[in-house]
Amino acid sequence: MTAEAELLLMNASRAQLVREVIRPALSRGEIIVCDRFYDSTTAYQGYGRRLDLQNVRGIVDIAVGNTRPDLTLFLKVSPAVSEERLRSRQATMPFIRDRIEEADRAFFERVAKGYNAIAQAEPTRVKIINATGSVEEVQSAIWRVVAPLAATGGRQT
Amino acid sequence: MTAEAELLLMNASRAQLVREVIRPALSRGEIIVCDRFYDSTTAYQGYGRRLDLQNVRGIVDIAVGNTRPDLTLFLKVSPAVSEERLRSRQATMPFIRDRIEEADRAFFERVAKGYNAIAQAEPTRVKIINATGSVEEVQSAIWRVVAPLAATGGRQT
Numbered sequence: 562m563t564a565e566a567e568l569l570l571m572n573a574s575r576a577q578l579v580r581e582v583i584r585p586a587l588s589r590g591e592i593i594v595c596d597r598f599y600d601s602t603t604a605y606q607g608y609g610r611r612l613d614l615q616n617v618r619g620i621v622d623i624a625v626g627n628t629r630p631d632l633t634l635f636l637k638v639s640p641a642v643s644e645e646r647l648r649s650r651q652a653t654m655p656f657i658r659d660r661i662e663e664a665d666r667a668f669f670e671r672v673a674k675g676y677n678a679i680a681q682a683e684p685t686r687v688k689i690i691n692a693t694g695s696v697e698e699v700q701s702a703i704w705r706v707v708a709p710l711a712a713t714g715g716r717q718t
Numbered sequence: 719m720t721a722e723a724e725l726l727l728m729n730a731s732r733a734q735l736v737r738e739v740i741r742p743a744l745s746r747g748e749i750i751v752c753d754r755f756y757d758s759t760t761a762y763q764g765y766g767r768r769l770d771l772q773n774v775r776g777i778v779d780i781a782v783g784n785t786r787p788d789l790t791l792f793l794k795v796s797p798a799v800s801e802e803r804l805r806s807r808q809a810t811m812p813f814i815r816d817r818i819e820e821a822d823r824a825f826f827e828r829v830a831k832g833y834n835a836i837a838q839a840e841p842t843r844v845k846i847i848n849a850t851g852s853v854e855e856v857q858s859a860i861w862r863v864v865a866p867l868a869a870t871g872g873r874q875t
Contacts, residue, residue: 565733565780573726580720616780623722623773 562660564610568617571602572624579628587628592711599630600679600687605661608675609668632710634703635680636692640669719817721767725774728759729781736785744785749868756787757836757844762818765832766825789867791860792837793849797826 562570575598583593599621607617638646650656680687688706692699719727732755740750756778764774795803807813837844845863849856 563734563737565737565783566730569726569730569733569777569781573723573730576722576726577720580722613780616776619773619776620726620780623770623777624726626722 564606564612567610567660568602568606568612568620571606572620575602575621576624579625583628595630598633599625600633600635600676603679604672604675608678609664609672611671630686632707633679633683633687634706635676635687635689636699637676637689638692640666640673642693643669721763721769724767724817725759725763725769725777728763729777732759732778733781736782740785752787755790756782757790757792757833760836761829761832765835766821766829768828787843789864790836790840790844791863792833792844792846793856794833794846795849797823797830799850800826 583595586593602621603614603617606612607614680689690699690702690706694702740752743750759778760771760774763769764771837846847856847859847863851859
């Protein structure tokens, strides 16, 4: 599959998800937590697949419209820790890698660089969480960032 | 399906077609004839589904890159003739209508308006063919437009 087709398919799925699931839930007053959303396309298809960043952002904007995240948590670990976690997950619960997970190390280095650039460009929205520690430690770090927002109903103030 | 997801899916398919089929054929020196391509998204998803025209064109540009048609033939008939032809085709060779073909008459009027606007904006590339007559008449009208181009290997001069 070409990088352009991958970009457009990912965002077709996202466009449908936003209108069918996320917006109705938001209008019921619910808080939405997504695992990969707004910034992932910029990181994976823009930085990772090396597609033009402005084109990529234009497509994401069409897919999400004005439904943008109020807060993004960037769970950051070193490549070595990431690979070790993937290996131990594979050992205890084997899974088939998808086309993204099968990409080479240079791809993931570009993706990581992309997430870092996004976090630097929007420090208010994107919070970097050190994810090297235990589940409990990461959970605490996340809660320190989320708690103030939860108090305001999800909107940054 | 939402209009945005339809737009992105159509263009994911087109992005793949351009890179997997059309560009290799062009580089072998072949002439490509497509039934609906570059302008159809503007007409159907832009004018028909009423998505922002600039957004629609941006997505088409990403899907096709610099692989744009040298010549577009707009086969024009009145809505009455179009409906009559659809009815007779349905009678002799029944087919299941897809989600576009099932849209209402107002949708097709907007699409036709879109094609007219495109033809007016780019009269050199887009040629209007009166498609009301017999197959032979339409064929002759098409050939009159195509013959000069075929002599130059497909490129407008």
